[in-house]
Structures are given as C-alpha cells and as structure tokens.
Amino acid sequence: MLQDMPTLTDVARLAGVSEITVSRVVRNKGPIAEATRSRVLSAIETLGYVPNRAAGSLASSGSQLMGVLLPSLSNIVFPEVLRGIHSALAATGYQPIIGVTDYDPAAEQSILSSLLSWQPAAIIMTGFDHTEATRRMLANSRVRVAELMDIDADPIDIAVGLSHRKAGYDAGRHLIERGYSRFGYVGHDWDADRRARLRYEGLCTALKEAGLALHAEQRFAGPSSTIAGRDTLAALVSASPDVDVAVFSNDDMAVGGFFHCLTAGIAVKERLALFGFNGLDIGQSLPLPLSTVRSNRLLIGKIAVEKLLEGGERPAEKLIVDTGYEIITGATA
Amino acid sequence: MLQDMPTLTDVARLAGVSEITVSRVVRNKGPIAEATRSRVLSAIETLGYVPNRAAGSLASSGSQLMGVLLPSLSNIVFPEVLRGIHSALAATGYQPIIGVTDYDPAAEQSILSSLLSWQPAAIIMTGFDHTEATRRMLANSRVRVAELMDIDADPIDIAVGLSHRKAGYDAGRHLIERGYSRFGYVGHDWDADRRARLRYEGLCTALKEAGLALHAEQRFAGPSSTIAGRDTLAALVSASPDVDVAVFSNDDMAVGGFFHCLTAGIAVKERLALFGFNGLDIGQSLPLPLSTVRSNRLLIGKIAVEKLLEGGERPAEKLIVDTGYEIITGATA
DNA sequence: CTGTTAGCGCATTCAT
DNA sequence: ATGAATGCGCTAACAG
Numbered sequence: 122m123l124q125d126m127p128t129l130t131d132v133a134r135l136a137g138v139s140e141i142t143v144s145r146v147v148r149n150k151g152p153i154a155e156a157t158r159s160r161v162l163s164a165i166e167t168l169g170y171v172p173n174r175a176a177g178s179l180a181s182s183g184s185q186l187m188g189v190l191l192p193s194l195s196n197i198v199f200p201e202v203l204r205g206i207h208s209a210l211a212a213t214g215y216q217p218i219i220g221v222t223d224y225d226p227a228a229e230q231s232i233l234s235s236l237l238s239w240q241p242a243a244i245i246m247t248g249f250d251h252t253e254a255t256r257r258m259l260a261n262s263r264v265r266v267a268e269l270m271d272i273d274a275d276p277i278d279i280a281v282g283l284s285h286r287k288a289g290y291d292a293g294r295h296l297i298e299r300g301y302s303r304f305g306y307v308g309h310d311w312d313a314d315r316r317a318r319l320r321y322e323g324l325c326t327a328l329k330e331a332g333l334a335l336h337a338e339q340r341f342a343g344p345s346s347t348i349a350g351r352d353t354l355a356a357l358v359s360a361s362p363d364v365d366v367a368v369f370s371n372d373d374m375a376v377g378g379f380f381h382c383l384t385a386g387i388a389v390k391e392r393l394a395l396f397g398f399n400g401l402d403i404g405q406s407l408p409l410p411l412s413t414v415r416s417n418r419l420l421i422g423k424i425a426v427e428k429l430l431e432g433g434e435r436p437a438e439k440l441i442v443d444t445g446y447e448i449i450t451g452a453t454a
Numbered sequence: 455m456l457q458d459m460p461t462l463t464d465v466a467r468l469a470g471v472s473e474i475t476v477s478r479v480v481r482n483k484g485p486i487a488e489a490t491r492s493r494v495l496s497a498i499e500t501l502g503y504v505p506n507r508a509a510g511s512l513a514s515s516g517s518q519l520m521g522v523l524l525p526s527l528s529n530i531v532f533p534e535v536l537r538g539i540h541s542a543l544a545a546t547g548y549q550p551i552i553g554v555t556d557y558d559p560a561a562e563q564s565i566l567s568s569l570l571s572w573q574p575a576a577i578i579m580t581g582f583d584h585t586e587a588t589r590r591m592l593a594n595s596r597v598r599v600a601e602l603m604d605i606d607a608d609p610i611d612i613a614v615g616l617s618h619r620k621a622g623y624d625a626g627r628h629l630i631e632r633g634y635s636r637f638g639y640v641g642h643d644w645d646a647d648r649r650a651r652l653r654y655e656g657l658c659t660a661l662k663e664a665g666l667a668l669h670a671e672q673r674f675a676g677p678s679s680t681i682a683g684r685d686t687l688a689a690l691v692s693a694s695p696d697v698d699v700a701v702f703s704n705d706d707m708a709v710g711g712f713f714h715c716l717t718a719g720i721a722v723k724e725r726l727a728l729f730g731f732n733g734l735d736i737g738q739s740l741p742l743p744l745s746t747v748r749s750n751r752l753l754i755g756k757i758a759v760e761k762l763l764e765g766g767e768r769p770a771e772k773l774i775v776d777t778g779y780e781i782i783t784g785a786t787a
Numbered sequence: 788c789t790g791t792t793a794g795c796g797c798a799t800t801c802a803t
Numbered sequence: 804a805t806g807a808a809t810g811c812g813c814t815a816a817c818a819g
Contacts, residue, residue, distance in 0.1 A: 176812035509796030
C-alpha cells in the first residue's frame with residue numbers, strides 16, 4: 122500500500138556510499154567509521170527513509186517478529202501475559218504479531234500457519250492442546266516455541282508457567298489446615314479452560330487425602346465472569362446451605378461470589394469462606410482482600426520471551442520454567 | 455530462522471505446473487481449472503508448503519498486516535478495543551501487529567516507524583496526540599490511519615469513537631436533573647489520559663451552566679485502578695464530607711469508591727452517589743449496579759477495521775464515526 | 788572499514 | 804487457462 126518511498130539505494134546515493142554500508146548503519150552491524158555513520162544517518166533523516174522489513178526478512182530469512190497465539194482477550198489474564206511479553210520485547214526491537222484462537226485447536230492451527238508465513242523469530246502459544254498438523258508445522262519450521270501458563274505436560278520446546286494441579290492441591294491443603302471441611306466448588310466451563318480443571322483435580326486429591334470430599338459443586342456452562350460467579354454461588358448456596366468454604370475456579374468468579382454474599386447478607390469467612398485463583402488486583406481491593414493463589418502472569422510472558430531469545434537453535438533438551446505461585450491468605454478464608 | 459522449507463517452485467515442480475499457477479491457487483486469484491487447482495492443492499498438502507509472506511509482500515508492496523498502536527494493556531479498555539479489532543479482522547486473513555506506547559508520543563513515533571516497515575495495509579492508533587515526525591511519516595507512507603476512542607479533534611484520516619467532552623457534559627446534566635448539587639470529582643493522572651480530562655471539562659461546563667461548580671476534587675497521581683479509586687475517594691470524603699455525589703474518571707476508580715463506601719459504612723446513593731465511566735462488567739455486577747456511561751469499546755475496534763478496509767486509497771474527505779454512548783442509570787446514583 | 792556479486796520467494800506485467 | 808521474464812529492497816558472503 123505504500124508508494125515510491127525512498128529505498129536503501131536512495132540513501133546510499135545521497136550519502137555517497139554503497140547500499141551495504143547503509144544497511145550496516147541501519148542494523149548497527151559491522152564496523153562503521155563514525156564519519157560515514159553520521160553521513161548516512163543524516164541522509165536517512167533528510168529522506169525520511171523507513172527500511173522495508175519484508176525485503177530484509179526475505180534476504181536474511183528471518184524476522185524481528187514474534188508470533189503470539191492467545192486463546193482469548195476477554196479473560197484479563199491473557200492481556201496480562203501479553204503485557205509481560207511486550208515488556209520483554211520492548212527493549213529488543215521485536216514486534217509481537219498476535220492471533221486469538223478462542224480455545225479452538227483448529228483455529229490455532231490455521232492462525233499458526235499464517236503467523237509462520239512471516240518467518241517469525243519464535244512462537245508463543247498457550248497450553249498443550251494442539252492438533253497433529255500444528256505439531257508437524259512446528260516441527261518442520263524449527264522455530265523455537267514456548268507453551269505458556271501450564272507445566273503439567275510435556276512441552277514441544279519450552280514451557281513456562283506453573284503446576285495448576287499442584288496449586289489446586291496446595292490450596293486444598295491450606296484450607297483444610299484452616300479447619301474448613303464442607304467444601305463447595307464454583308466453576309465455569311472447563312472444556313475450554315483445561316487449567317481450571319487441573320486445579321479442580323488437585324483440590325479433590327487434597328480433600329481425598331484428608332478423608333474429605335467435595336460437599337457440593339456447581340459449574341457455570343460458559344466462560345468465567347464476575348456475574349457468573351455471583352449467580353453460580355447463589356445456586357450452590359441455595360442447593361447446599363451448609364458448605365463452609367467455596368472454592369472458585371478463579372478470582373473473577375470469586376469476586377462475583379463475594380458480591381453475592383454482600384447482597385444475600387452472608388457473613389464472608391464467618392459463615393462462608395471464599396477462595397479464588399490468580400491474585401487479580403480487583404480481588405485484593407475488595408473490602409475483605411480475597412484469599413487466593415497468586416499466579417505470575419507478567420512474569421510468565423517475560424520469561425518466555427527471554428528464554429526464546431536466549432538460545433539460537435532449538436536445543437535437544439526441553440526446558441520447563443516453573444514461575445511458581447503463592448497462597449495469599451487474604452481475609453475471605 | 456526457518457530453513458529449507460518448500461517454496462512455490464517445489465510445489466510447482468511436484469504439481470507439474472508453473473510457479474505462477476501455484477501462486478494463483480494460493481491466493482484464489484485469477485481463473486484456474488478445477489483439475490489443476492486440486493493437483494496443486496494436494497502438492498501443497500504433501501509438501502507442507504507454507505507461503506512466505508515476506509516475499510509476497512516484497513513483490514506486491516503490500517501486506518496482510520494491520521498495525522495497531524495501543525497506549526497500554528493495563529487498562530482493560532484497550533484489550534477490549536483490540537478484541538473488537540481482532541473480531542473484525544478474523545474473517546479477512548489480516549493479522550494485527552501490535553505496539554504499546556505507554557501514552558508516550560515519542561515511543562509511539564518509534565513504534566510506528568517499526569510497524570510501517572512491514573508495509574501494513576493500515577494503521578490503527580489511539581487519540582490525536584502525535585509528534586510532528588509521526589504525522590510526517592504517516593503522510594509520506596499514505597497508509598490509511600484510524601485514530602480511535604475520541605472524536606473531539608480533527609483526525610488525520612478516520613476517527614472512530616465518541617465525544618468525551620459531550621459524554622462528561624451529559625453525565626453532569628443527568629446528575630443535576632436527579633437533584634445532586636454538591637459534586638465531588640475523583641480522578642487519576644490525566645497527563646496521560648487526555649480523554650478523562652475532556653470528560654472532566656464537559657462535567658464542569660454542565661455544572662457551570664446550572665449555576666453550580668465542583669465542590670471538591672481529588673486526583674490520584676498515577677494510572678486509574680480500583681485501589682486508587684478506593685483511596686482517593688476516602689481522601690475526598692475526609693476532606694469534604696458534605697459532597698452528595700462523586701463522579702469518577704472511570705469505572706475502575708468508581709468500583710474502588712464503592713468498596714470504600716462499603717468499608718466506611720457510607721450508604722451509597724442515600725448519602726453519597728457514585729458515577730463512573732465506561733460501563734465495565736465489573737461495575738454492573740456490583741450489589742448495586744454502577745451508574746455510569748457505556749462506551750462501546752468492541753464496536754470502536756470493529757468499525758475502525760471495517761472502515762479502513764472498505765476504501766482503497768486514502769480519500770480527500772476525512773471520516774468521523776461517532777459510536778456514541780449511553781447513560782446507564784444503575785443504582786448508585 | 789567498505790564494496791561487489793548474487794540471490795531470497797514471490798507477484799506483476801505481458802504473452803500465449 | 805497457463806506460462807516466461809523481470810524485479811521488488813534488502814543482506815550474506817566474500818573481497819579488498
């Protein structure tokens with residue numbers, strides 16, 4: 122869509138040097154005499170030259186693009202990961218080129234192919250749920266790949282995240298130690314959100330080990346949201362009024378649950394304890410800070426970028442980075 | 455970073471046709487016999503061919519990329535705009551390539567130059583606050599540009615958004631009609647967020663016209679957040695206990711204010727009314743749905759893409775699309 | 788420290 | 804409906 126923009130050749134002519142010299146100045150590569158450099162720089166300035174990266178990318182068979190595949194932008198968690206990615210990228214001159222899969226492996230596959238066609242330096246994906254074709258494309262292209270959020274499975278190359286199963290387990294232990302025994306679970310659709318399910322499984326394991334079991338359970342048949350959490354807790358409480366703690370699939374749901382308690386006049390913690398997952402700001406700004414587990418979304422994005430850019434070729438060894446988590450005691454449990 | 459990936463030539467050889475025929479099949483362009491098409495398609499399949507868009511872009515001097523410049527990813531509003539952009543793009547085969555400016559025009563300029571180097575089909579930016587160099591680059595490149603969120607100034611090409619000044623004014627009128635008279639304003643840093651300031655100005659105009667003025671005012675010296683809203687309202691109320699309505703710079707701040715009222719035992723609406731801006735889900739899921747103004751973030755992103763892709767060349771006429779807003783009466787004012 | 792040569796993979800002419 | 808020739812703007816590899 123551009124037009125007769127100035128090219129390397131124009132800059133070179135004006136500066137009285139060869140094209141490759143201009144190229145070197147632009148990329149800060151190779152030794153350049155200060156005098157030439159500044160001559161070139163001023164030529165660039167006066168012409169308003171903007172390099173054409175398509176050409177550069179073609180010539181060097183590589184790009185300064187990093188492909189990012191996110192399942193969704195509706196869940197605040199992924200913009201936060203993207204923010205971490207962006208913060209690590211900012212210093213480097215790389216740009217993220219993003220696609221949204223809507224939790225659909227087939228969509229992921231088609232978007233991946235379209236991202237790969239830009240010869241990205243690396244690919245960042247979410248989770249381990251890929252089609253066979255996706256795996257093949259990744260294998261053929263040999264780009265480095267990071268799979269984020271989760272470390273409960275075997276990665277293609279690099280995994281950065283936390284063990285959701287273990288986080289769920291530890292949350293269960295924590296609550297059991299605090300004396301709760303009649304557990305309710307308030308969840309959302311986990312066909313899409315596989316990690317919520319892993320936390321659920323971890324929780325159940327902890328209960329079983331303590332000779333307990335889930336006392337009640339309600340799952341909203343859609344994505345998580347404050348409103349879903351509010352309504353689903355209402356349903357849970359009306360079906361099983363005697364639960365003493367509600368564990369939510371995440372903080373959004375838990376904040377909604379908190380609102381329900383306010384409305385229904387349920388004394389939070391005294392009569393019903395609430396526990397979330399993620400450690401979002403909104404939960405911590407509640408009149409009673411939410412008891413939850415802090416996951417490090419920014420860090421996950423940041424580390425993924427660092428690790429991807431660190432090495433050159435994809436090594437034989439797979440890499441798993443555990444960004445950990447931390448139980449926030451809070452005031453709701 | 456790729457390696458010996460198959461190219462058009464390989465596909466052509468395997469299918470027994472010329473390169474250009476393969477190219478035509480890939481791009482669905484020009485007349486192709488069904489027989490050849492399927493032969494080519496299966497060759498593509500067996501080789502696992504992925505087109506190289508850098509080459510395509512170079513040859514055709516255009517790309518299927520849309521540059522998106524966002525001021526921030528921390529404020530939920532911008533991921534939502536991005537979601538609108540993405541939803542409109544999804545059908546088209548375009549990919550967004552994004553940059554985050556942190557509200558800094560100089561950063562915007564450098565990121566823009568880096569985005570332009572990919573020969574994007576169009577550019578989406580936020581607001582009207584650009585450096586001179588930015589304007590020059592945009593003029594030279596001749597790409598179509600949409601400036602989002604705001605329509606209170608003269609756009610380069612297309613503006614999509616709403617009049618924040620008018621929204622602030624209407625909010626003021628609405629509250630005055632409901633009988634409030636001792637207005638407090640709870641804001642955040644508006645050096646960055648120019649639109650918050652426009653709303654503030656609109657509010658002040660409405661007050662002045664009614665023979666009123668702001669009774670009290672507190673501005674948090676940082677970005678908006680629930681916690682900032684909570685603490686800043688606390689400061690406002692302690693300095694001026696007699697305000698009867700608090701107008702917040704946005705919903706995040708207002709939700710924080712609501713939490714403060716809960717904690718401090720202030721009867722919302724009876725003793726102190728609360729009013730926000732944006733119409734976020736979180737505000738509407740409060741025990742008392744927040745009184746606020748709905749801005750249409752998804753729509754803004756969506757329309758921007760549609761308008762950008764609609765025409766070919768940049769026309770002489772500038773285009774301004776008002777996506778409007780709507781006062782949500784809610785229950786907090 | 789700087790220049791020469793040769794192509795990267797594809798799309799745009801214009802033919803056939 | 805298909806093909807041949809040419810070049811997009813840049814960089815790798817080697818010289819010098």
